[in-house]
Amino acid sequence: MIQNQSDQPLACGHADKRLQASGWLRLWARQGEQLAGAQREHGLDLSPGRGRAAIEEGDFIVIPVEMVIRAADQYLETTVVFALGKHVLISVEQDVRLGALDQASEQLLETLEAGGTLDPMAMMFTLLEALNDSAHAAIREISARLDEHSEAVAAASGGFEMSKCQAGVADIASTAIALGEAEELVAKAVEGQLMLARAGRWLRRFTSDARLQQSLPTLLSDIHSLRRYARFQHDKIRNLQQSLMTTLDIKQNQVIKVFTVITAVFTPPTLVGAFYGQNFAYMPELQLPWGEWIVMLLTGLFALVPLAYIKRKGWMR
Template structure:
């Protein structure tokens, strides 16, 4: 047995002593054993709402976790009994932070039971969600600075902002919006789990810890909703900027058409007489046409510039 395997086994034993049994989706044999011993099917419970059966309070929770430099949605099912807390993680590592905190407390000599372990895990998940929203907020601040610089038509590098740049920022904001929405949903499920824990445990058990955790969860939800509003404002700014870019494109083509239509008409009318060539009878005719063509191009351009349509 390797050193890592020995350490994992030791950690698992310490968690069991504290009343926490961690399971993972790929452990079919252990899931079958839990179903045989306790009568609960955690795989089925992950797709249902909170229920009480076979002496367990089964609570599914959807979470947002940071794995491999990106955020992913995952699911954890908690089964709280009188003698054990069973957790089923869809992706391994989801509850590693809570596991480390509990192991440190066990090694420090602090005693725990299943209910207190669940409280510790929910508190850890709320802290993780807070870190997620904080990182999203920092990214939004950077995106907001990019939007502000793009509003002037140029980025920091001096390159003119194009439609592709705006579309890329819109796509990033859409990803951030979806992530914030899923985080808010996760906070709602964590808050529901805390309320269930408060319902089955006496108020003297945790004192003000449970109400404080509920208050923290609701505060984080409001903070996430504020970030969602910030995303909407940035999206609206980008869409307005995109409309202005499209209007500028239309304006450029309109100006080009207005400038080159008169000389085109002059040249067309002058060359319509195919029976006789006027250039042959008027030595200065070709130069007159050149001057007239130039004037017909400059005068509309001067008028458009005076009106300020080229700004």
């Protein structure tokens, strides 16, 4: 289930000073004073309401990336706004501290400790890789949950649960709600991969580093592969929903069929009972010694004739 990012507490902390000295300024949306100072210093708009478009502002390209992440046993929708410049990279996380960026920070620190050098382009590449890995983990877990829903759909389609009770509309409705939530999650994940790919293309356009130029096609290929995988999961959800709706239609038709058969069986006896409920002055069969039993026998026969006809036509299956 998607939770709005404002429902989550803001994680405290500051970007590592060594990474900040290397050119990465890591901020959060609720760090109003620091965020406002960075916007004034660089002449940028990094507010959450700036929109979803990637815009060139001065010497920067501002790129929002929406993500679906797994945190505290629930899925969260959040946004990271990147401002990529020649000498500084600014990232603004919307209230949620992303574990993917924490892992990227550790990786970048290891590079610095090993005597390597970093620039905003290289750090942006590492962050995009980490976000793509995080999206992969989220989609993989959603896929695992879809397998559980597939079993529920199969049980409903089979008609009987393990308890030998027929799967009813309530059971199907709960599964349909879960599939609807999963569809929304996967759709958001697909959209997030498109935004990651856009960020990668802007990075390829912006950088002049030969090593990054060689590595970026591989990253973009991974991002697009994950997007195709997410779309496959989305199609899988659609197929499950279609199967579930078909099962629901079949069950509704079965209910209607049962009532139709009952109506067909009891209509002749009802007519007979209605006939003998009339106040006629003379009814000769009442004078017969076995008149009552004859009427009862004929009534039962009239009830069995339509039942035999329905069974012969195969409508009872």
